[in-house]
Amino acid sequence: MTTSDARRLLVPVDDSVTMRNTVAYVVDEARSAVTDGPVELHFVAIASTRSVDPDAPEELGEAAELLERVEVWVEEDFGDGIPEAVTVETAVLGADRYLFSPGDYADAILAHADEHGIGRIVLDPEYSPGGSTPMLRPLERELARGDAEVEEAPVERRAQRTVLARAASLPKYLTVFGASYLFYMLLSSWKPLDFATGAFTAGLVAVLLAPVAFSEQPSLRRVGRQLLRMLVYAPYLLKEIAVANLQIAYVVLHPSLPIDPKVVQLQAAVWGDAPVTTLANSITLTPGTLTISVTDRAFDIHSLTAGSREDLFEGGLERAVRFVFYGREAAAIASPRERGDDGEGQDG
The missing domain is CATH 3.40.50.620 (HUPs)
Structure with missing residues (x-):
């Protein structure tokens, strides 16, 4: 012993x-x-x-x-x-x-x-x-x-009530307020009145949505790191969108219209509401692929061409999303194809 x-x-x-x-x-x-x-x-x-x-x-x-x-x-x-x-x-x-x-x-x-x-x-x-x-x-x-x-562990427990009655902690209020205020100011003209109305609007949003906005306690330090990594991710996503646009433009303009539509399933190595939503929306924003539904980590995706499926199962977007939410080391992961995921495509 x-x-x-x-x-x-x-x-x-x-x-x-x-x-x-x-x-x-x-x-x-x-x-x-x-x-x-x-x-x-x-x-x-x-x-x-x-x-x-x-x-x-x-x-x-x-x-x-x-x-x-x-x-x-x-x-x-x-x-x-x-x-x-x-x-x-x-x-x-x-x-x-x-x-x-x-x-x-x-x-x-x-x-x-x-x-x-x-x-x-x-x-x-x-x-x-x-x-x-x-x-x-x-x-x-x-x-x-x-x-x-x-x-x-002395951590916040799930309330044994309806989801609308969940308690919200100070970090939740501050996180929702900050995100709402930043979004409001990005859409405003930055006049003095905008700062006041933005604070009022963000406060109202925080009061109404903070109790239901998070499934786990937010960490301001963790969220801050994720926002910084998101600044790196945004140009990468724009580049992927631009490349996919050119590929789809080639297909549309080609005389034989070489499309090969299929519905495939991607078993993505992401978890949590924000990472899953980010990956699903990133796939949809990239021309040639459309996220139809998500169940747990299984993404049902409509792909227009074989090339779009190749890019999807190479795992570039998956690695990028893992980098944003889990850090640089988490991005070093085998691609879905290397993990044995071939999507099992169906004609569609």
């Missing part, structure tokens, strides 16, 4: 609405503790409770993808790179057993904690790996059997 250490943190992760904020909290804790010595962050995802065949990679895909997402968030929250004194480890648990009850989940988590000498377990307030039924309270009691300290 390894001696437990409170400087080793274990975080069970699940695809919840508060997971992003929990990761940010853990990074803040590591940033504060690293001044006194090395810190280890262990993020673990539970494999499917209904599929436990370790020889079937697709059954572990969702857990592995979630851990990849968490690693991107950790790098993003540290900003200037993960310090050398911070070690980040990820693991998929439960692939070799059938997990059903909170006790089963706790056994898998505690075994990992004991193996790595982990002295502190941080739980996401909405952690529920078994499905839609919350298990946080029973899981906390089961985890208390171990030697590690167990705590719930």
